[in-house]
Amino acid sequence: MNSSSSTLFLLCASLLFFVALASEKLPEFSSSNTEKWGSMHPNYAACSKGKRQSPININTNDVVANKTMKPLSRKYHIYNATLCTDGYDTEVAFNGRGELIIDGRTYKLKQMHWHTPSEHRLNGVQYPAELHQVHATDDGNRAVVAILFEYGKPDPVLTMLKPQLNELAKEPCQGGLERQVAIPWFGSSFLKKRPRKYYRYPGSLTTPPCDENVIWSVLTKVESITKDQIEALKAPLCEANKIKNARPTQPLNGRKVQKYDGK
Ligand SMILES: *[C@@H]1O[C@H](CO)[C@@H](O)[C@H](O)[C@H]1NC(C)=O
Numbered sequence: 215m216n217s218s219s220s221t222l223f224l225l226c227a228s229l230l231f232f233v234a235l236a237s238e239k240l241p242e243f244s245s246s247n248t249e250k251w252g253s254m255h256p257n258y259a260a261c262s263k264g265k266r267q268s269p270i271n272i273n274t275n276d277v278v279a280n281k282t283m284k285p286l287s288r289k290y291h292i293y294n295a296t297l298c299t300d301g302y303d304t305e306v307a308f309n310g311r312g313e314l315i316i317d318g319r320t321y322k323l324k325q326m327h328w329h330t331p332s333e334h335r336l337n338g339v340q341y342p343a344e345l346h347q348v349h350a351t352d353d354g355n356r357a358v359v360a361i362l363f364e365y366g367k368p369d370p371v372l373t374m375l376k377p378q379l380n381e382l383a384k385e386p387c388q389g390g391l392e393r394q395v396a397i398p399w400f401g402s403s404f405l406k407k408r409p410r411k412y413y414r415y416p417g418s419l420t421t422p423p424c425d426e427n428v429i430w431s432v433l434t435k436v437e438s439i440t441k442d443q444i445e446a447l448k449a450p451l452c453e454a455n456k457i458k459n460a461r462p463t464q465p466l467n468g469r470k471v472q473k474y475d476g477k
């Protein structure tokens with residue numbers, strides 16, 4: 215592994231980042247026991263004790279329009295990327311620069327990954343898939359842009375990634391071990407869409423350690439995906455996570471979801 219691919223490896227393993235930092239190995243989690251995450255390890259305590267957990271159901275009649283919110287300001291310059299999985303989800307780690315600015319704070323693009331079916335729900339409806347574009351500040355605060363997918367036309371990003379997805383699926387899941395495939399070119403144009411409307415709320419990571427330092431922006435526009443593309447996303451995952459890798463919705467505990475209406 216050369217130095218640039220080991221940098222990618224670290225980006226790729228963001229879910230396992232805390233494992234690398236801590237001297238002891240944190241327990242592997244799966245979607246079959248989401249209710250037990252909080253008691254698996256002290257570092258995972260927020261998963262059960264937290265008061266602003268994600269995902270949530272967004273009741274669209276109950277959102278608050280906020281006129282001072284701004285469109286999502288994003289600048290991405292991506293060259294290469296790596297497709298990878300730890301068996302829980304399928305992820306793209308980016309080689310390049312990207313930033314999302316929220317309330318004057320800069321969050322750098324780290325990776326994006328898919329959940330099948332969706333984690334967030336709109337009016338109780340769970341969609342076939344959800345994409346999370348994960349950004350973080352240098353001091354570790356996160357901003358995630360979530361995009362829901364319903365069945366329809368193929369998603370162009372997944373059409374582009376088909377060869378790498380097939381390659382990744384060739385190696386079977388090995389108990390949380392990282393597997394990766396290089397994506398020689400990943401144009402920023404795929405991420406340049408300027409979504410206007412979105413829902414915003416304060417939440418958490420949807421996997422252990424369930425850190426409560428995430429600003430969520432869930433786009434109101436539902437995109438489309440095919441059944442084959444969903445199967446390709448699931449193929450590299452460990453068995454329980456193939457069935458689903460979506461955490462159930464969490465209580466709002468008084469949180470209000472805000473909406474940016476695009477003006
Ligand atoms: C409305 O949005 C602005 C900009 O994001 C934010 O600073 C403010 O706290 C929000 N208003 C309320 C009532 O939450």
Ligand SMILES: *[C@@H]1O[C@H](CO)[C@@H](O)[C@H](O)[C@H]1NC(C)=O
Nearest residue numbers: 293294295309396397398399
């Ligand atoms: C992208 O990857 C290719 C193949 O590994 C490499 O030759 C090229 O320099 C990379 N480009 C950038 C901008 O990192």
